Structures are given as structure tokens and as C-alpha cells.
Amino acid sequence: MLFIFALIAPIVFTDVYHRHLMVLFGIFAILALSLDVSMGYLGELPLGHAAFFGLGAYASALLALKLHLPFWLTLPLSGLFTGIMGLLIGIPSFRLKGPYFAIVTLGFAQIVYLIVTNWVSFTRGPMGITQIPAPVIKLPYFSTFTFATEFSYYYIVYGTVLFSIFVTEKLINSRTGRAILAIRENEPLALSIGIQSYYFKLIAFGVGTMLAGMGGSVYAHYFRVITPDLVGVYYMVNALMMVMVGGVGSIGGALLGAFIFTVIPETLRIVEDLRLIIFGGILLVSIIYLPKGVIRGLEALISVCLTRIRSKN
Amino acid sequence: MNPMPKNLELLEANNLTITFGGLSALKNVSFQIHNNGEILSLIGPNGAGKTTLLNILSGFLKTNEGSVVYKGEDITRLDPFSIAYRGLLRTFQHISLFPNLTVLQNVLTGFHCKTKGGVFGAILNTKFFRKEEEGIRTNAHEILNKLDMEKQKDVLAGGLSYGDQRKLGIAIALAGGPELLLLDEPVSGMNPDESKRMMDIIRSLKASGVTILLVEHDMKVVMGISDRIIVLNQGEKIAEGTPQEICQSEDVIRVYLGDTSFVMSEQTETYTYEGL
Numbered sequence: 001m002l003f004i005f006a007l008i009a010p011i012v013f014t015d016v017y018h019r020h021l022m023v024l025f026g027i028f029a030i031l032a033l034s035l036d037v038s039m040g041y042l043g044e045l046p047l048g049h050a051a052f053f054g055l056g057a058y059a060s061a062l063l064a065l066k067l068h069l070p071f072w073l074t075l076p077l078s079g080l081f082t083g084i085m086g087l088l089i090g091i092p093s094f095r096l097k098g099p100y101f102a103i104v105t106l107g108f109a110q111i112v113y114l115i116v117t118n119w120v121s122f123t124r125g126p127m128g129i130t131q132i133p134a135p136v137i138k139l140p141y142f143s144t145f146t147f148a149t150e151f152s153y154y155y156i157v158y159g160t161v162l163f164s165i166f167v168t169e170k171l172i173n174s175r176t177g178r179a180i181l182a183i184r185e186n187e188p189l190a191l192s193i194g195i196q197s198y199y200f201k202l203i204a205f206g207v208g209t210m211l212a213g214m215g216g217s218v219y220a221h222y223f224r225v226i227t228p229d230l231v232g233v234y235y236m237v238n239a240l241m242m243v244m245v246g247g248v249g250s251i252g253g254a255l256l257g258a259f260i261f262t263v264i265p266e267t268l269r270i271v272e273d274l275r276l277i278i279f280g281g282i283l284l285v286s287i288i289y290l291p292k293g294v295i296r297g298l299e300a301l302i303s304v305c306l307t308r309i310r311s312k313n
Numbered sequence: 314m315n316p317m318p319k320n321l322e323l324l325e326a327n328n329l330t331i332t333f334g335g336l337s338a339l340k341n342v343s344f345q346i347h348n349n350g351e352i353l354s355l356i357g358p359n360g361a362g363k364t365t366l367l368n369i370l371s372g373f374l375k376t377n378e379g380s381v382v383y384k385g386e387d388i389t390r391l392d393p394f395s396i397a398y399r400g401l402l403r404t405f406q407h408i409s410l411f412p413n414l415t416v417l418q419n420v421l422t423g424f425h426c427k428t429k430g431g432v433f434g435a436i437l438n439t440k441f442f443r444k445e446e447e448g449i450r451t452n453a454h455e456i457l458n459k460l461d462m463e464k465q466k467d468v469l470a471g472g473l474s475y476g477d478q479r480k481l482g483i484a485i486a487l488a489g490g491p492e493l494l495l496l497d498e499p500v501s502g503m504n505p506d507e508s509k510r511m512m513d514i515i516r517s518l519k520a521s522g523v524t525i526l527l528v529e530h531d532m533k534v535v536m537g538i539s540d541r542i543i544v545l546n547q548g549e550k551i552a553e554g555t556p557q558e559i560c561q562s563e564d565v566i567r568v569y570l571g572d573t574s575f576v577m578s579e580q581t582e583t584y585t586y587e588g589l
Binding site for chain 2: 171176179185188192196
């Protein structure tokens, strides 16, 4: 039902601003989902996760501008690129136990930030990359269609979000997913029943970073301007908070987290200066009273309602 | 599963020696587990090195000296997960399961080394993937039925009672299709009823052809179901033999059993001897 609602949402809300918010929500949903694969399901904390998002945006933008590849190629290619980068980071850091993985990814994010800021001849440094082309469909005997409006781009984001949900869902509900969850739950026991934890950590992290890169690519072709800020702390903290507030280790939680983070700050614009203070307060309250995420609170609420309805009948 | 020659031992531990910072936990321990579906028990006072020995056999610890040969293959330096793939599985002394997954998911996870499905099979939902999933679901229900846990299949493992958590630990190991199963104190903390039930389960495992190495403090359980017993004391093997032989061994009585008369008598049903 939610899927159908999401499908017709931009037709219902005709306002450009609302449509922009929906696109933004979709992009953040991909970012939150990709982080949740590593954080919620694998149980590792990749502090530098947003670097993969930014890296995907840069990869996509540069592929489009330097090699003139169409969006339909830069999207999967940037996912592939960040996925491989994720594996390269994972290979040494998963050999370590404890918090080192978090620290290594944080260091990686710093390195990526320095590279995109200082390699001016290639990434244009702090000036950012502009004029990233919007996705285009060229149909024979038909006019070319450019996804330059919020309305048309929404469906690209929608498709990518669906893809991310699909991949995450299938991954988790399989033998591979069970192995990943087993590592989170109890690594020695996982080892004792034949789960090669190192290998499955790499798979989970690889999939997470791949999705993050695709999210970055979708971001780049929507805003069509990217700056090194994308790799910085802001997106990292936001992604972490989305997953924490929404609910760790659940697809719905990640989506809800992304929703909260795009919609609430915007609706609070009516109170102007107090906006961020109130938003901070809401986050605090939700973390204190729903430490396992808003989604768990909703689930509990729904199940209580259902039992009440049943007991009345 | 390779058919193995009859005369070969299922597992041979040769001169295992391990020290932890000057303290020698095992000194030159050697023994064999026969290839005839026996129940071999490992007993000894706390700190004797029983769990250390189990950790070495299952690959969690690497011995300083000596070797472990399983079905004619040297597994001394293998990782735990590849030892599991060879059909040698274990349970843990302290309750060890996947607490935030349901009982059924716990058991399904246990089938890991019996299945092959990869990431792409799952994403593309191939026929092979679906068939494999169906197969292990059926088998998982069988295992749960065998352990009387079918009713609790949708309960989170962390919410089970203590005895059921212990049983689930065994169910997870059983899913891996063990040929040799190392059980680390399966009845510790169980009440007499539960422990009796656990003895039945262990016996039925033996009947289904699983060889078992049992570490246990509960003498009634050990004497009741073991074919052979090995006694460890301070890292050294001090005795090996049938339950009768062990009960009569002077050394064993001195370091571990104390007065053994009650263990063999049938009148002391309610009393459980917990070792030194």
C-alpha cells in the first residue's frame, strides 16, 4: 500500500517544493538503508559511511563529464566502484577485532575528503563539480526525454529506492543474510557452525557501500552540483542519526528515519529560529523513549491496537 | 561424506600441550575417539583443562605442541569454520545462541555448512535457492520436533527458559549434520527432569550414528550414558576406561570423585553430585 502511495505521491502533491522534498527523502532513504546493512544487520559501525556516498557522487559526475557516459551507466558503475572500494577497505580492517573497523572507515573518509578537496585539476576541489547532466532517455523516432524536473526525477529515485529495498530484503532473508545476522548476534557460535565470518562481513559491507555509491550517483544527477561537503561530517552524522532514530536493523526503520529527517525539519520552518532547537529536542526524546528506534515503537503500537480490536470482536 | 576405513580412529589427539602465560593448561594429552558411534566423556575438577581441550579440537585455540587428526586428516591448524565443514561440531559451556533471532531462525542458521546458496541466488530467487530453503526448513522442523521445541519456533531465542536455551544450542549444532559432536556441559544448571530428558536426547543422537564427546560435571549423567571416560586433572590425563573402571580407580577417587558409592546406587535419585 505504501508503495502505491509513493508511486502516486508526486501526482497528488503538485507543488515543486513538496516534490523536491520527496526526492530528497528518497536519496536519504538509500543512504540510510545502505548504512543499515553494515550497521544494523552486520553490527559493525562504519563511521565513514557517507564517504562512500560522496565517492559515488563524484564517480558518477566524473564519469558523466569526462567520459560522457549516460546516467544509466554511471549509476551502476558508481555503485560498482564504491562497492569495490568498500571491499578494499574491508579486507584489511575486518582482520581486526573491536572498534578498529569504525576507526579505519573514519580515516578513509578523511582521506577521501582530502583528495577531493585538493586534487583540483581532477575534482575541481572546493569549487565542486557543476553542470552534471540530468538523465536522458533517447527514444528512436521520438523526442528525447530529460529527467530534469522534480516530478520526473522522482521516479528515478523511486526506482533506486525500490532496488535498494529489494536487494537488502533478499540479502537478509537468505543463507547469506542468516550468516550475517549470526555474526552480529554471536560470532564464536557462528564460527563453530561453519560461518566464515570474515567473508560474510566483506559481503555485507560490500553491498552496503555499493548501495551508498548508487545513492550518491542519484544525488549528483539530481542536484547537478557536488562539493567536497558530500564526503564530510554532515552526511555521515545525518545518516547515522536516521538509522538510530528510525530503528537499527530494519528496512522500515531506515526508511522512517530518512522520512523523519527530511520532513520534520521542513515542517518546522514555520517556527523559524527555533527550528533546529525543536528538532534536536524531538531527536532527544525519541532516543530516550524509543532507544530501539521509532519503528519499534510504531510496531508495538500497531500490535496493541490489533489485539484490542480482536478482543472487542 | 567420505567413507572411511573401519580401522581408522574418528579423531586422534596426539600429545596436546598448551600453556597460558606460564600456566600449562594441558600437558601431553593423547586420546582417541573410536569410529563406532561411542559416547566418550571427559571429566575432571574445575580448571583441569576440559574446555581448553574442546577449544583445541574445534579450532578455537591452537595447541603449542601436538596434533589433532580427524578422519585421517590433520586439522590442528584449521580455522573453526572449516572444521565445522568437516562434520565436527560443538556446543558451548555458557549458553550460546543468536538471542535476537527466533528459534526457527537459529536452527536454520545452523544449516550453514550443509547449504551452498549464495547472494545472487537469493537476489534472483533461483530454483536452486528456493529448493534448498524448503529442504532446510523441513529439516529444521524435524530437529525442533525431536527436541520438543516445535511449539516455540517463533519465540526469540533470548526469551527461552534456561533449559530450552541449552537444548536450542544443541539443535543449532545438530543442524550442521555432525559426525562428531562436542558437548560442553549440556545439563549444567538443569533440574533433574530436564537433565533426564537431555540424557535421552544424547542417547538418541548416539543411536542415530553421531559420535559424542561429552564434558560434564554431573556424575549421574556421565556414568549413565558414557561408553568410555577420560579423566583430566591439572592438564594431565590421569585415567581412561569404562565407567566401572573409572569408579574404581584410586587416582580418580582421590582427585575428583571422592566417595563414589552413591553414584552407582539407585536410591539416591534426587542427589546430584557437582564435583569438587
